[in-house]
Amino acid sequence: MEKTKVIVGLGSCGIAAGASKTYSQIASILAQGEMQFELARTSCIGMCYKEPLVEIQDAKGKIIYGDMTAEAVEAVLRAHILEGKIDTEKAVHAEKLATKEDGFFKGQVKIALRNCGYMDPESIEEALEHDAYKAIQHLINTKTESTDVIQTILDSGLRGRGGGGFPTGLKWKFAYQNESNQKYIICNADEGDPGAFMDRSLLEGDPHAVLEGMMIGGYTIGASQGVIYCRAEYPLAIKRLNIAIDQAKEKGLLGENLFGSDFSFDIYVKEGAGAFVCGEETALIASIEGQRGMPRKRPPFPAVSGLWGKPTNINNVETWANVPWIINHGAKAYAAYGTEKSKGTKVFALTGKIKHGGLVEVPMGVTINDIIFKLGGGIQDDKKFKAVQLGGPSGGCIPAELGNTIVDYDSVNATGAIMGSGGMVVMDESTCMIDLAKFFLNFTQEESCGKCTFCRVGTKRMLEMLERITEGKGEEGDLEKLEALAYQIKNNSLCGLGQTAPNPVLTTLKYFRHEYEAHIYDKKCPAKVCKPLLTYSIDPDKCTGCTVCAKKCPVNAIAGSRKTLHTIDQKICIQCGECFTVCKFEAVLVD
């Protein structure tokens, strides 16, 4: 009989949910000797909402259990290994068995994430069993011409996954055509969109796929040096990348004269230092060169003059991870997925008020509703779906009414949002859209490098207007001013940061104008988020006179003694909401 294998998912998210403790717990169970199995690790399979995850492989096939905290794991292991019983309550995914969570996987097509959660990311042997470095080896052994590789990538229809959606093959062609004694390949792993973590998971789960993609890029355009620019907030990704690079070098898969050819390629990891704008390609290059990460004018594009003034090809993590698959399976297989102008699959990070938060990879062309309700299981606490934010601070809100929009570059752009890197933040009725727009603008305003006046000062003025509106000081004419300024910023900024910074405001103005109007004219926040616009009062039917709220009130606005009805003096109340939070009887009303 095949040996039983127990695998713990150790991605950053799993570890945050307690997977390291689970791992130690299983290790000590193993040491007791009662159960025999092999203990291994893998990375994130995308089911973040069920972390920590533990997979057991044996004659019954593969079964993944969810919510495997250190306390819960022993019982499941005992039942499974010693008694041969499967805890169907805890099983979330199984090869030969239906589970309650199958909806999460149905409809997913894993290309970029093909190995994430299916192998040990720190073992090159396992990666090799999963076809790592097969594509580059094939290209070198068959002496494939660069132009043929470029044609394959063009035919596959692959477009940049970093947000812009530029055809990858075309980008490679430009970098290939520029003659130079030295060229560079860069992997953009800056993942600045707060609320997105696809690139982190990919780097943590399958670093070799990214390395191989970069090698193929280098082989094609004639570069011998690759740089991965990874944000410092991702320590585990950086660690696993460095392990993967060392292992590949040791095996002779990275370095000089690869596979007996004259092609040499080296890769190193450069840690970012915390600046959103460094995700922009020219700023990223400046940052690698050790300068302030300020974008510069294009042209010249990096394909002509990039890192150290040499032709440079820069792609996103997910773009690179798709490349080896395309070479191995052919352009046609890739282009079989997706829509006419957006081919293949896209990874989305589902977060916010969604039941099944995590990572999903779907073919382009599925609808937003399908992603949210079929894969994502719907909205938390069965509240009402209000909107979804795509593309982070550069993107926009798509309202629930447009839930049938399909995800591809053009359809999403048509709504005023952008595809972006794949962050999908789901919001329910308790999210105030003005507060959200303010949140994003605050972010871009702080992250603006300060080079362009409109981006530097304009975003600040817009933010001040939004702040006034959420404080109940909005005036007639504010919305028109906001809009006018938004377009001025869009039209007068050098880089994508400024050009897209007003998008969250513009889309919320387009789809949720009534909410802005409620703030300005009625001085009300319909989602009950903007504190200065709320009035707190006490429900006479529910108040038990427990005095807790009166004691907690920081400004003594609540009067009432034990067992008598309490009242709030609106003139003193500062709308801090403390009484609402502490009341156990739901007697504090908010309007």
Added chain:
Amino acid sequence: MRITRIANEQAGLTNETVDLSVMEPLLEQYKSKSGSLIPLLQGTQALFGFIPAEAFQKLSDATKIATADIYGVATFYAQFRLSPVGKTIIKVCHGTACHVQNANAITDAIKDYLKVKDGETTEDGEFTLESVACLGCCSLAPVMMIGDNTHGKLNGKSAVRIIKDLKNQLCSSEADGQLK
């Protein structure tokens, strides 16, 4: 605007004099490589917990980069600190996913408990409270990171409890140390 950072951070003046000689191995490793100003600053910060004012001159002498340029880079990136920080740094995520799940409540609760403002250090020099944008664990939002440990699915109360536990641990381990 990133430039506002300059005003927010007082230059790293401490009462104690810092021993800059610990920087030698770092300078040896990087000084002749082009484009290594950021790793040098990161290394310096790793040594001291922040970048002391005196270190700028030393970096400039070693790399021949003007102190103004080094200061320009150091103030551009959010990672670099020009004033000392507490022993333990509490990073509360204010990324989109965490914001939507009410990360403000966590920062507020911690502020209340530690009696500091965002970005400040407690009087005993033990904790520094910071806001960051996205720790990459968005599905566990709201999230905070203390040292290398990430804690997810928090609310104000549970966040404060984690810090309380940590404080108790620190106290008891200090007491242990004194006994020995």
